[in-house]
Structure formats: C-alpha cells, structure tokens
Amino acid sequence: MTAELDQARTAAARTTELESTTEGLRRQVAEAEAALTRMTAARAAGLPDQLADRLRGGTAEELAADAAELAALLGGTASTIPPSAPPIPAPGRPVETLRPSSASGTPTTEQTPEEISRLLFGGK
Structure with a gap:
C-alpha cells in the first residue's frame, strides 16, 4: 500500500510539472x-520592422x-524603408561595402596586350 501511495504521489508531481511546462509553451x-500579427500589420502598412512592436x-x-494611423503620422518616411530591407547595422560597427570595379566611376576599356605594351614602353 505504501508503494502504491508513493507511485501516486510521483505521478501527481509529474502531472503538475507537465501541466506547468505545457502552460509555458502555450x-x-x-x-x-x-508578434507575427504585429509584424504582418506593420509590413502591410509600409512601416519598417523596427516599429512593429x-x-x-x-x-x-x-x-x-x-x-x-502610424504610417499616416510618419508621412512619407514610413514607405522609404521597404519591408524587405536588410536590418540597419548597429552604430559603431563596420559595414563592408563592395562594389564592382566598373562602379568606381572611372570607365574601363578593354585593351589588347599590344596596346598595353605601347602605353608602357611607348612606340606605335
């Protein structure tokens, strides 16, 4: 009889623990x-993700x-950040900006080896 009582107490304690865990998960x-509903509403209104909360x-x-209403109060600034924009980096952290060489502002021209040789060593 004592063993059955101990098993019942253990089962009751385990049940209470599982109910507590279940409530936390819910x-x-x-x-x-x-949070998903707030984020969806913010994006639908053209607000940046940072304002969803x-x-x-x-x-x-x-x-x-x-x-x-918030988008209307912000006027045009709400739509300047598209919903799919990458997050803004934290201040003070370096941001890598890579550009292809053709975007540097100087036009590139393809040259043949003969043209390069002429430019380096002179001649025709």
Whole structure:
C-alpha cells in the first residue's frame, strides 16, 4: 500500500510539472503569434520592422488600423524603408561595402596586350 501511495504521489508531481511546462509553451506560442500579427500589420502598412512592436491592438484588424494611423503620422518616411530591407547595422560597427570595379566611376576599356605594351614602353 505504501508503494502504491508513493507511485501516486510521483505521478501527481509529474502531472503538475507537465501541466506547468505545457502552460509555458502555450504562452510562448501566443506571444509568437502576436508578434507575427504585429509584424504582418506593420509590413502591410509600409512601416519598417523596427516599429512593429509599437503597434497596439488586440486583434489583427485593430493592429492594422493602428499601423495605418502610424504610417499616416510618419508621412512619407514610413514607405522609404521597404519591408524587405536588410536590418540597419548597429552604430559603431563596420559595414563592408563592395562594389564592382566598373562602379568606381572611372570607365574601363578593354585593351589588347599590344596596346598595353605601347602605353608602357611607348612606340606605335
């Protein structure tokens, strides 16, 4: 009888632990869904991703209305950052900017080896 009581207590403790874990996971899913809804509303209104957390509302419709209002308040600046723009780097961090040589502003011309030799050594 004591062994059965110990098993019941262990099972009850495990059940409580699993219920707590399940509740935590449900909370995380709800937060992720809310963040996705805010991000979707922000992008639909042309707002940068950084402003999605500032939106208020309990439903997708309320968030969309708030995003539209915020975009109107920002005027033209909201649409200057496209939704697919890469994130802006943190201040003070170097950013690599690579350009093809043809974009340097100096026109490049293809030259034959003979033309290069003439330029280097003179002659015809």
